[in-house]
Amino acid sequence: SLVSTGELVARAVAGRRAVPAFNVITLEYAEAVTAGAEAAGSPVILQISENAVRFHGGRVEPLARAAAGVARTSRTDVALHLDHVTDVRLLHEAADAGFSSVMFDAGALPYADNLAATLAAARWAHGAGLWLEAELGYVGGKPGAPASAHAAGVRTDPDEAARFVADTGVDALAVAVGSSHAMTERSASLDHGLIERLRDAVPVPLVLHGSSGVGDDDLRAAVTAGVAKVNIGTALGIAFTRAVRDALQARPDTADPRHYLDRGRAAVAQTVRELCSVVAL
Numbered sequence: 647s648l649v650s651t652g653e654l655v656a657r658a659v660a661g662r663r664a665v666p667a668f669n670v671i672t673l674e675y676a677e678a679v680t681a682g683a684e685a686a687g688s689p690v691i692l693q694i695s696e697n698a699v700r701f702h703g704g705r706v707e708p709l710a711r712a713a714a715g716v717a718r719t720s721r722t723d724v725a726l727h728l729d730h731v732t733d734v735r736l737l738h739e740a741a742d743a744g745f746s747s748v749m750f751d752a753g754a755l756p757y758a759d760n761l762a763a764t765l766a767a768a769r770w771a772h773g774a775g776l777w778l779e780a781e782l783g784y785v786g787g788k789p790g791a792p793a794s795a796h797a798a799g800v801r802t803d804p805d806e807a808a809r810f811v812a813d814t815g816v817d818a819l820a821v822a823v824g825s826s827h828a829m830t831e832r833s834a835s836l837d838h839g840l841i842e843r844l845r846d847a848v849p850v851p852l853v854l855h856g857s858s859g860v861g862d863d864d865l866r867a868a869v870t871a872g873v874a875k876v877n878i879g880t881a882l883g884i885a886f887t888r889a890v891r892d893a894l895q896a897r898p899d900t901a902d903p904r905h906y907l908d909r910g911r912a913a914v915a916q917t918v919r920e921l922c923s924v925v926a927l
């Protein structure tokens with residue numbers, strides 16, 4: 647069933663686990679992520695990024711409605727999150743499009759600008775009943791990311807993070823602790839001591855971005871140290887693309903996209919199932 651992100655994250659915090667959040671770019675992804683989470687017996691967040699909205703011609707509603715439809719008929723609890731929003735016009739469309747939460751991404755800006763933009767976003771979001779995630783530090787590596795005031799990978803400072811959360815009122819904080827977006831190998835090494843210091847300093851749940859680049863053991867340790875939402879995108883693209891390539895090679899004469907979309911969808915579901923069992927259970 648369709649539930650709110652705030653509820654799933656609160657549940658994860660209470661259970662000392664994390665709720666996995668997977669990036670969805672097509673209807674098949676929404677189906678696959680939900681099926682994988684159902685198979686694992688895990689709740690899940692379907693997140694649609696601003697980049698994915700751009701891919702769909704700047705329209706957020708068609709994919710969001712499709713994902714919500716999948717969520718509503720699911721046998722597990724599924725929430726809908728709008729990810730990496732830099733355009734406030736898109737933030738303002740979130741509630742009407744069916745999202746319960748948004749990540750407002752001003753992490754590339756200098757501190758004072760990030761603070762001002764995030765404060766305004768949080769006020770607006772709370773007025774609209776939305777749960778708001780923001781970023782401090784800079785995870786980096788995101789394709790098409792805005793020019794940054796920071797070197798990619800600059801770590802989040804615990805004292806600054808505590809002040810940032812107090813001054814903005816955000817509901818969760820994405821932190822830079824050693825991961826990077828769009829990694830195609832799981833070779834990132836996380837600073838678990840920093841995650842613990844952030845968990846102790848920051849009164850809201852921590853979010854790990856760029857989790858495709860993080861191995862299972864490091865993911866488990868990050869959850870133990872205090873990460874409550876784990877964002878995964880690229881790993882699904884790898885699984886989907888490999889399966890579609892194999893399917894097309896096995897049947898080069900097919901003219902029915904369902905032959906290879908089905909294989910891609912199954913591969914994504916399997917990847918989701920495995921990752922849910924690492925972070926959520």
Ligand code: G3H
Pocket residue numbers: 669729730826827828829854855856857858859877878879880881
């Ligand atoms: O917000 C989305 C995540 O940070 C995805 O990162 O594609 O590197 O797994 P990833």
Ligand code: ZN
Pocket residue numbers: 730827855856877
């Ligand atoms: Zn991210």
